[in-house]
Amino acid sequence: MSTAILTASVKKVLAEALSLKSIPDNWVQVLESKEGDYTITLTLPFPHDKSHRLWQDQILDDLSKNNTIQIHSLKWQWQSQIVAQEVPSQVKTIPQVKNIIAIASGKGGVGKSTMTTHLALALAAEGARVGILDADIYGPNQPNLLGITEKPQLQGKALIPMLKYDVQSMSIGYLLDSTETPVIWRGPMVSGALQQLLYDTLWHDLDYLLIDMPPGTGDIQLTLAQKIPVSGAVIVTTPQDLALLDVQKAVNMFKKVAIPLLGVVENMAYYHCPQCGHPDAIFGEAGGQRMAEQFNIDLLGAVPLNTDIRRASDAGVPLVIAEPESAITQVYQQIALKMAARLALNITQVKRRFAKIVVEK
Ligand SMILES: Nc1ncnc2c1ncn2[C@@H]1O[C@H](COP(=O)(O)OP(=O)(O)OP(=O)(O)O)[C@@H](O)[C@H]1O
Numbered sequence: 199m200s201t202a203i204l205t206a207s208v209k210k211v212l213a214e215a216l217s218l219k220s221i222p223d224n225w226v227q228v229l230e231s232k233e234g235d236y237t238i239t240l241t242l243p244f245p246h247d248k249s250h251r252l253w254q255d256q257i258l259d260d261l262s263k264n265n266t267i268q269i270h271s272l273k274w275q276w277q278s279q280i281v282a283q284e285v286p287s288q289v290k291t292i293p294q295v296k297n298i299i300a301i302a303s304g305k306g307g308v309g310k311s312t313m314t315t316h317l318a319l320a321l322a323a324e325g326a327r328v329g330i331l332d333a334d335i336y337g338p339n340q341p342n343l344l345g346i347t348e349k350p351q352l353q354g355k356a357l358i359p360m361l362k363y364d365v366q367s368m369s370i371g372y373l374l375d376s377t378e379t380p381v382i383w384r385g386p387m388v389s390g391a392l393q394q395l396l397y398d399t400l401w402h403d404l405d406y407l408l409i410d411m412p413p414g415t416g417d418i419q420l421t422l423a424q425k426i427p428v429s430g431a432v433i434v435t436t437p438q439d440l441a442l443l444d445v446q447k448a449v450n451m452f453k454k455v456a457i458p459l460l461g462v463v464e465n466m467a468y469y470h471c472p473q474c475g476h477p478d479a480i481f482g483e484a485g486g487q488r489m490a491e492q493f494n495i496d497l498l499g500a501v502p503l504n505t506d507i508r509r510a511s512d513a514g515v516p517l518v519i520a521e522p523e524s525a526i527t528q529v530y531q532q533i534a535l536k537m538a539a540r541l542a543l544n545i546t547q548v549k550r551r552f553a554k555i556v557v558e559k
């Protein structure tokens with residue numbers, strides 16, 4: 199069956215790109231209208247405006263190696279259907295925000311904020327409607343990362359999110375002068391301020407709202423995870439052995455509040471020499487992979503330690519914007535899509551488990 203060959207080829211490329219063991223049948227449909235004339239329809243639950251061109255080339259390349267199939271014409275239909283995932287029923291949802299993803303880590307300084315910005319911009323580049331909520335009340339970084347110095351406008355009592363690089367954002371940093379950083383705020387105040395930032399912002403139709411979480415896994419983080427309708431979390435870590443313990447803490451925290459873990463990202467995973475491009479694994483190789491296996495969560499990718507990332511972030515023009523076709527931008531792009539695909543698949547798994555229970559009764 200030639201349609202089966204085409205389907206297999208599409209699934210193979212997608213599975214490799216997203217590091218998935220298998221691709222759901224309903225993502226890919228291949229029709230042969232008359233002999234050799236095919237239409238491939240891909241209905242994917244995540245954005246892919248940018249990446250699909252690369253995948254299309256890879257599929258064609260794969261098919262060109264197969265001499266049992268004759269293709270006369272090939273029509274492509276790429277569709278993105280991003281749906282709102284379930285959240286715990288006791289949490290107040292936001293109708294105009296489909297999915298909230300928390301970007302967290304066990305300890306500070308591992309690059310969460312930088313990761314949040316780059317992943318948000320990568321999703322936007324793929325055609326999704328994206329927002330960022332800076333949940334770091336003590337040390338908000340998103341204003342700097344996004345290069346935003348203006349203050350948000352008010353509509354009644356609600357805040358209009360800032361819009362830059364096609365991404366909506368809200369941060370306490372937009373509201374306070376740097377000298378006013380609320381260093382003495384206590385847990386409940388922080389949690390209250392954060393909920394206000396989330397619920398009193400007029401988010402405009404978002405597929406994804408990424409939350410740049412404050413560092414750590416203490417009470418503040420736990421409360422946030424419980425009070426905000428989060429549908430998935432990503433853990434950022436660095437490759438040193440010591441970080442294992444911090445990842446364990448973050449994993450436990452999300453398990454406690456039953457938020458699906460979409461995966462772990464290794465940041466500053468290897469040194470990327472800007473002169474020669476040589477990757478140097480200063481902390482040893484495959485630490486992230488071992489970590490992922492140990493905690494039974496997926497490794498979404500590894501971002502190098504690279505001066506350009508820091509420089510572009512400091513300048514308020516993140517690398518995904520400054521160098522949209524660079525190798526590092528591609529790394530962020532892949533992580534963002536793996537994250538979005540897992541968010542969509544997680545619920546499928548939950549439903550499957552559910553269906554099984556019903557059958558057994
Ligand atoms: N892959 C990278 N390569 C080079 N520099 C990086 C990389 N990722 C982050 N940085 C830099 O490391 C510093 C810390 O990053 P960032 O502020 O994103 O970490 P964080 O985990 O959000 O910190 P905090 O816990 O304080 O919120 C920043 O100066 C940032 O530019």
Ligand SMILES: [Mg+2]
Pocket residue numbers: 310311312334339410411
């Ligand atoms: Mg931060």
